[in-house]
Amino acid sequence: MRIFPGATHTLAHTLCAAGWFFTGLGVAPGLTFAADSNEQAVTLQSVTVSATRREEPLQKIPVAVTVVNGEQLERDGRNSVSSIVQQVPSLNFRTGASNKDTSLFVRGVGTISTSPGVEPTVATVIDGVVYARPGQTTLDLLDLDRIEVLRGPQGTLFGKNASAGVMNIVSRAPTTETHGYIDQSNFTGNESRTRFGLGGSLIPDTLTGSFTAMFRTYDGNVDNQYNGQxxxxxxxxxxxxxxxxxxxxxxxxxxxADYMQSHDDAPNGVVVQSLTPGFGNALAPVWASSDNRKINTDTRSRVADINKGLSAQLDWNLGDYTLTSITAWRGWDNTQYQDGDRLSTITADFPGSADKGDLTFNQYSQELRLASPKGDFLEYVGGLFYMHGKDDETYQRTLTTPASVNRGVADYSTTSDSYAVFGESTLNFTPTLRGIAGLRWTHDDLKYDHRRVSTSATAVTGIQPDTSSSGSVDEDGWSGRLGLQYDLTDTVTTYLTYSRGYKGPAYNVFFNMQPRDTGALKPETSNNWELGIKTTAWNHRLTANVAVFHSEYDNYQANFFDTVAGQVVTRLINAGSVSTEGVELDYALQATRQLKLSGALAYTHARIDEFGCPAGAAASCNVNGKPLPYSPDWKSYVRADYSIPLDNGLDVELGTDYSWQSEVQYDISQNPDTKQGTYGIWNASIALADYTNGWRVALLGKNLADKSYSPLLATGGSYIYRAVPRDDERYFGVQLRKEF
Structure with missing residues (x-):
């Protein structure tokens, strides 16, 4: 086992401090405290998670998990998966002009690809249902109870395999008491968010239900100089x-059942640097700069997206055993329009390029699990899993020059079937010593069809000539987990685990697919070692979790920038071997009855060990020893909440948080122009609440230091462009909530 320099020394001091001072609780910003009316005890409320497919205390499970409270996310105005990455240092998110281009990263590892022929490295599970495509998970979160971020390979307990981690999202369960609420938020920039819900008992002692709806609108924070929009x-x-x-x-x-409809008009990149004088002149009157929020384009990039689904979960107690069945269908329809040239004029040097893509995806999944009773020498959870996915896409590109118009249209589809048998057991050797053993067998079938036609018999900028191909591949993969867990005291537990990760084969299926792209990528495998400690101290007022990890990935599936038909594209390849190692700390402190402190810190040393350069690559392959994209070495989050009870039954609530990260490289080819420097974001809020009468009003301030940053930087050949986040500048909002 190889650990980064200084890890042993760092771990010893960190574990010692944690054992004396803290209890692990994930980020825990939304935790409440429990108080005895006589003794006036102040404690952090314990957190229960379902990360091990059982409802268990977070402090007792031998897994590195960060828990984010759903109520606090709603109060902070964080409504989507992408909005929580500031609170979870081990988690990062790749954004894009279309949600089809997004992906999650855990401990520096994730997959960047728009291809429907590759599965995500980080799986997203919502109420037990695995979402097969990364773009599906960008939907708004409703009625949220909590988000659990599991770090490291997962698969012995979850339906779909995941080689780097799992985001497990759990919604609130309906209650028997009839209740409802309405929540209205308005922010500067003409942003409005409305949520309302209703729930309760429909048939006494037999049927409960809940219904939640939301409406969100926002004009945007980028100005198009071409038309003033x-x-x-x-x-x-x-x-x-x-x-x-x-x-x-x-x-x-x-x-x-859920249904979500979205219309976004994120521009296809805002230019921050012109690499040629000619492009800089063509971009005028917009001038490139690191904090640019202006574009000059005659084509409006936009996305229309529909996410929908239906699931049924049956939990049946068979004596002391529990049988669980989860049957689900999900549908995803996505249409995107993108401006490829990012200019408003057409010249011989800079032709016009416009894309339209239509996607229809359906997935069907079935999971069966059997959980043994707790308290025996042998405890286990075992299951079967099947998922079928079918993707159909049509992508059209139009190239316009002063002399001609060329068009290419590609129709392609993928079909995937995944079968698995999985299970994990706990052997209770003594009341304080436990063994952990898990195993998974996965069989993947994947096939694709691709056909592209072009009006040009030869390659033109961004459009390859006619081609067609198809292929199929099937693979068997094994993954698992072994470990020991030892309780040092009633409030301190330690664990050491080894995990084997597996990610299935892939195809690089995209518009400009060529004969060199028709081969299947090999499965990605990983070996992960993790040492952790979870502690509780100071009469349950202080908590901390520490994890030290080292992971090695072989046949790493990654995108590498290349030039195809005169246009920069990303090619999905088996990039070789990479490794990631580091230390993570999550903590929470109920300092007084009124004051709560919490936060998290992660050091992640994610590097390319040996890069396999693809034939004909346009970018440099001299990247060994360089950082993996979307992985800052350091990332942290701190939060403070202070409540002031008033004599008239009102409460004043003060909250502030600060997230910070070190420099990050967004390009695996190590382009020096695609680095985002160190930055921090400071948010704060003040609220007045009357919980007896069920209302709360809050003033929120976002990015109070007015720090501009880029969650994405990429090259367009003759320029560098960025994605502009919502909080790229300071803004404020008012939130009103009434419960009834």
Whole structure:
């Protein structure tokens, strides 16, 4: 086992400090405290998670997990998966002009690809249902209870395999008491967010239900100088319903349906640097700069997206055993329009380029799990999993020059079937010593069809000539976990685990696919070692979790920048071997009855060990020893919440948080122009609440230091462009909530 220099020394001091001072609790910004009316005890409320497919205390499970409280996310105005990465230092997110281009990274590892022929490295699970495509997970989160971020390979307990981690999202369960709420937020920049919900008992002791809906609109924070319009905004609406049927004490059936419709108009990159004088002149009157929020384009980049699904989970108590069945369907429709040239004029040097892509994706999944009773020498969870996915896409590119118009149209599809048997057991050797053993067998079938036609018999800028191909591949993969867990005291537990990760084969299926892209990528495998400690101290007022990890990946599936038909594209390849290692700390402190402190810190040394340069690569392959993209070495989050009870039954609530990260490289080819420097974001809020009468009003301030940053930097050949985040500049908002 290879650990980065100084890790042993760092770990010893960190674990010692944690053992004396803290209890691990993830980020925990939304935790409440428990108080005894007589002794006036102040403690942090314990957190229960389902990361091990059982409801268990976070402090007792031998897994590195960060938990983010759903209520606090709602109060902070964080409504999507992408918005929580500031609070979870081990988690990063790649954005883009279309949600089809997004992906998650855990401990520096993730997959960057728009190809439907590759599965995500970090799996997203919402209420037990695995989402097969990364772009599906950008939807707005409704009725959220908590988000659990599991770090490291997962697969012995989850339906779909994940070689780097899992984001497990859990919504609130309906209650028997009838209740409802309406939440209205308005922010500068003409942004409005409305949420309302209603729930309660429909049939006494038998059926409960809940319904939640939301509407969100935003004009945007990027100005198009061509027509004076604001872009980079959105228009979202959706609803989610849940029914829980309990005919007796041994049977529970949960049915969930959701529908989300989104219209976004994020520009296809805002130019921050012109690499040639000619492009700089063509971009005028916009002038490139690191904090540029202006474009000059005659084509409006936009995305229309529909996410929908239906699931049924059956939990059946068979004596002391529990049988769980999760049956689900999800549909995803996505249409995107993108301005490829990012200019408003057409010249011989800079022809016009416009794209339109249509995607239809459907997935069907079935999971069966059996959980043994707790308390025996042997405890286990075992299961079967099947997922079928079918993707159909049409992508069209139009190239316009002063002398001609050329068009290329590609129709392509992928079909995937994944079968798995998985399980994990705990052997209780003594009351304080436990063994952990898990194993998974996965069989993947993947096939694709691709056909492109072009009006030009030869390659023109951004369009390859006619071609067609198809292929299929099937692979078997093994993954698993072994470890030991030892309780030093009743409030301190330690664990050491080894995990084997597996990610299935892939195809690089995209518009400009060529004969060199028709071969299947090999499965990605990983070996992960993790040493952790979870502690509780100071009468349950202080908590901390520390994890030290080292992971090695072989046949790493990654995108590498290349030039195809005169246009910069990304090619999905088996990039070789990479490794990531580091230390993570999550902590929370109930300092007084009124004051809570919490936060997280991660050091992640994610590097390319040996890069396999693809034939004909346009970018430099001299990247061994360089950082993996989207992986800052250091990232942290701190938060403070202070409440002031007033004599008239009102409460004043003060909150502030600060997230910080070191320099990050966004390009695996190590382009010096695609680095984002060190930056920090400071947010704060003040609220007045009357919980007896069920209302709360808050003033929120975002990015109070007015720091501009880029969550994405990429090259367009003759320029560098960036994505502009919502909080690229200081803004404020008012949030009103009424419960009834």
């Amino acid at each position: 604001e872009v980079n905004g959105y228009n979202h609406k959706g609803a989610r319903g849940k029914l829980v049927f309990t005919p007796d004490d041994d049977l529970t059936l949960t049915v969930i």
